[in-house]
Amino acid sequence: MDWRQFTMNLENLDIEQVEQVFHRHGAQSLTYSDAENDPVLEPGPGETPLWPHTEITGLFFDNADFQALRDDLLQSLSLQTLPEHRTEQLGERVWEREWLKNFKPMRFGNRLWVSPSEMPVNDDDAVVVRLDPGLAFGTGTHETTALCLQLIDALDLRGKHVLDIGCGSGILAIAALKLDARTAHGVDTDTQAITASEQNAILNGTAGGLTLTSELPDDSQQFDVVIANILASTLISMAKDISARTVHGGTIALSGILAEQVDEVADAFVHWVTFQPPAIQNNWACLTGTRN
Secondary structure (H helix, E strand, C coil), rough: EEEEEEEEEECCCHHHHHHHHEEEEEECEEEEEEECCCCCCCCCCCCCCCCCCCCEEEEEECCHHHHHHHHHHHHHHCCCCCEEEEEEEEECCCHHHHHHHCCCCEEEEEEEEEECCCCCCCCCCCEEEEECCCCCCCCCCCCCHHHHHHHHCCCCCCCCCEEECCCCCHHHHHHHHHHCCCEEEEEECCHHHHHHHHHHHHHHHCCCEEEEEEECCCCCCCCCEEEEECCHHHHHCCHHHHHHHHEEEEEEEEEEEEEEEHHHHHHHHCCEEECCCCCCEEEEEEEEEEEE
């Protein structure tokens, strides 16, 4: 089946009214995106902010009447002219595999590779994580994940117990198990992340060593390595909880931090962790330290 797409700049329009019109004309899905280069890097807890310049895109069946959609938008929103908008014809595709177009095998450190399940890795010594992220964040293409993967590759994880906070697609926990960690425990508040992690663990044959929960394990359970790839503000608020779940002498790795946030995050952990100089990649940082 072919599809059509209608994209419009929201400007100062009432979002709920716009959504109602799109749905009235058969929109099968709605997506919001940044119309300019205005990233929302760190929303507050419970917030789902839009960008200063936001576009809405509706996906419609091929027989959708876009002129009727335009007319309805003008009338319902009391407009003389519509904001900037465009339409696009979309051929039939296997949409859940579209992400593969820009996802190729990638190496992190000396041994560790992340690759789609269909693609070969031409390295006899490779330790390969096969990944289908689905709806969850984490393929290794973002600097925060890449920095964590490079760290995991450099650690000796044989027999270690690993805690992955903000596990997303499960990529870090699975990589740790592939590199001979004894167990890994992934935590994420997003149910889609838990589902994606479960599926990826099965794909990689690591499901037996992986535990997944939506909340941190009790602080009576401690781990040799704790990795938290989340927002800086959350790392700061969780500093005591993260430290309490790390054995003395264990490794703590913190990512999701902008370079200018490093000192603030490190200060939050100063009573529990001694950090090495941060690893920085394209203004994103990873802090690694030892639990005191």
